[in-house]
Amino acid sequence: MKKWVYIKDVSKFVGEEVLIKGWVYNKRDVGRIKFILVRDGTGIIQSTIWSKDPDCPIFEKFDKLTQESSIKVSGKVKKDERAPGGYELEITDFEIIQIAEEYPISKKNHGTAFLMENRHLWLRSIRQTAILKIRASIIKSIRDFMDKEGFILTDSPILTANAVEGTTTLFETSYFDEKAYLSQSGQLYAEASALALAKTYTFGPTFRAEKSKTRRHLIEFWMMEPEWAYAELDDVFILAQNLLVYIVERVLEERSEELKILERDTKPLEEIKAPFPKIKYDEAFEILKKSGKSQTSYGSDFGGTDETIISEKFNKPLAITHYPSNIKAFYMQPDQDNPDKILCMDILAPEGYGEIIGGSQRIHDLDLLLKKINEHKLSKEVFKWYIDLRKYGSVPHSGFGLGVERTVAWICHLPHIRETIPFPRMLYNLYP
RNA sequence: UCCCCAGUAGCUCAAUUGGCAGAGCGGGUGGCUGUUAACCACUAGGUUCGCGGUUCAAAUCCGUGCUGGGGAGCCA
Numbered sequence: 001m002k003k004w005v006y007i008k009d010v011s012k013f014v015g016e017e018v019l020i021k022g023w024v025y026n027k028r029d030v031g032r033i034k035f036i037l038v039r040d041g042t043g044i045i046q047s048t049i050w051s052k053d054p055d056c057p058i059f060e061k062f063d064k065l066t067q068e069s070s071i072k073v074s075g076k077v078k079k080d081e082r083a084p085g086g087y088e089l090e091i092t093d094f095e096i097i098q099i100a101e102e103y104p105i106s107k108k109n110h111g112t113a114f115l116m117e118n119r120h121l122w123l124r125s126i127r128q129t130a131i132l133k134i135r136a137s138i139i140k141s142i143r144d145f146m147d148k149e150g151f152i153l154t155d156s157p158i159l160t161a162n163a164v165e166g167t168t169t170l171f172e173t174s175y176f177d178e179k180a181y182l183s184q185s186g187q188l189y190a191e192a193s194a195l196a197l198a199k200t201y202t203f204g205p206t207f208r209a210e211k212s213k214t215r216r217h218l219i220e221f222w223m224m225e226p227e228w229a230y231a232e233l234d235d236v237f238i239l240a241q242n243l244l245v246y247i248v249e250r251v252l253e254e255r256s257e258e259l260k261i262l263e264r265d266t267k268p269l270e271e272i273k274a275p276f277p278k279i280k281y282d283e284a285f286e287i288l289k290k291s292g293k294s295q296t297s298y299g300s301d302f303g304g305t306d307e308t309i310i311s312e313k314f315n316k317p318l319a320i321t322h323y324p325s326n327i328k329a330f331y332m333q334p335d336q337d338n339p340d341k342i343l344c345m346d347i348l349a350p351e352g353y354g355e356i357i358g359g360s361q362r363i364h365d366l367d368l369l370l371k372k373i374n375e376h377k378l379s380k381e382v383f384k385w386y387i388d389l390r391k392y393g394s395v396p397h398s399g400f401g402l403g404v405e406r407t408v409a410w411i412c413h414l415p416h417i418r419e420t421i422p423f424p425r426m427l428y429n430l431y432p
Numbered sequence: 433u434c435c436c437c438a439g440u441a442g443c444u445c446a447a448u449u450g451g452c453a454g455a456g457c458g459g460g461u462g463g464c465u466g467u468u469a470a471c472c473a474c475u476a477g478g479u480u481c482g483c484g485g486u487u488c489a490a491a492u493c494c495g496u497g498c499u500g501g502g503g504a505g506c507c508a
Binding site for chain 2: 026028029030031032033034035037046048050052066067080082083084102103104105106107108109110111112113114116117169185206208210211212213214215216217218221222223301303304305346354355356357358400401402403404405406407428429
């Protein structure tokens with residue numbers, strides 16, 4: 001019985017007979033010599049079949065193979081400069097598990113619509129598997145960093161009775177006889193956990209029924225949200241900065257192969273070092289005004305193009321703080337010295353990728369919170385438990401949300417967020 | 433929700449701007465002893481997104497619907 005090995009490990013088995021279980025990525029027939037490119041999820045290896053006899057049984061089996069047919073291949077591992085990747089498998093025999101029907105995804109060009117329709121198959125391409133591996137590394141590095149910093153993972157519920165952001169973007173569902181909503185953010189529950197554990201974070205999917213059709217929006221996306229008792233805005237800014245530096249370092253270290261497949265220029269990533277620049281809304285507005293390229297009026301939120309104009313001035317992630325209070329969420333703490341401004345931060349990724357982190361210091365004063373809930377016409381009933389947090393040992397606390405998919409898009413330098421998650425949920429697009 | 437663009441073979445696209453619907457890839461058959469999205473020859477494959485209109489004649493022009501793409505607003 002030959003040893004089952006994965007392609008990523010073949011270099012350790014040069015000269016030995018091994019068994020590879022995989023799929024036909026491509027085949028080439030050059031008469032007496034045939035090539036099968038076998039992929040097994042960890043890599044691709046060129047495999048060769050040779051015989052003097054044009055009618056030998058293994059050639060007949062080869063002829064049946066179609067793209068993506070599943071096969072178990074036995075052969076001897078050889079070092080060979082002519083093979084892509086430098087190693088080659090000299091096939092002694094192979095077993096056909098299933099002959100694939102005509103595979104819809106060919107080696108030539110496809111349009112986005114067609115690829116999205118076949119997302120379940122598109123995932124098998126080298127490029128897509130590289131992105132998924134980088135996504136996995138980013139998630140692992142986020143978890144490792146937060147754990148190392150002493151934050152406790154606490155999960156927030158997906159089904160909730162209350163909104164966090166504007167009520168227009170909620171997915172409504174039924175909860176027996178009550179109405180329920182899919183979570184837009186785990187933050188409010190994380191605040192409760194933070195008062196229990198001091199340093200916490202939630203990690204999970206969030207849902208926004210926004211009718212937005214852009215390269216940076218998903219209907220279902222993943223967020224990591226730390227919440228930290230007694231922390232002020234500056235504390236979470238430093239946390240966010242160190243987190244991003246750590247993620248980039250880890251990806252450069254673990255996934256250089258995948259970044260190469262994506263043809264990602266790693267120089268801009270190598271420049272991601274602390275400290276990150278931090279400017280106030282007013283300064284950001286000045287930059288916009290001077291650029292002459294923006295129509296945004298003072299006091300309004302920045303648009304996607306505005307973010308690009310501002311972040312192009314810096315080669316690192318940039319924090320913009322102290323936004324006007326009327327354009328931010330109800331739970332955000334006003335600045336003591338300037339109550340029209342909010343102790344909040346948006347962190348914009350470089351290279352035009354825009355906002356990947358949004359955070360703030362939270363209101364800890366009971367009366368102020370009640371006033372804000374009133375102003376935003378929110379229900380005191382459903383928020384009773386949240387208001388309670390300000391009655392029993394309330395303290396200043398802060399947190400932020402990091403969008404996983406936007407982070408993946410930036411680090412991989414992807415033109416569109418749809419490739420950052422295995423099965424993106426987008427506007428009017430629930431299949432596959 | 434608004435603005436712009438597109439829909440032709442399984443896929444990616446052509447079609448002299450209103451005059452015989454075609455090529456590459458993929459499929460099939462055959463050839464080739466080192467290919468790198470192999471190559472060469474032959475071959476099958478069409479309700480030109482649906483409906484209505486203009487015209488001697490519509491893939492092409494007009495109207496309408498559907499689907500998809502790009503962007504805006506909003507956001508991570």
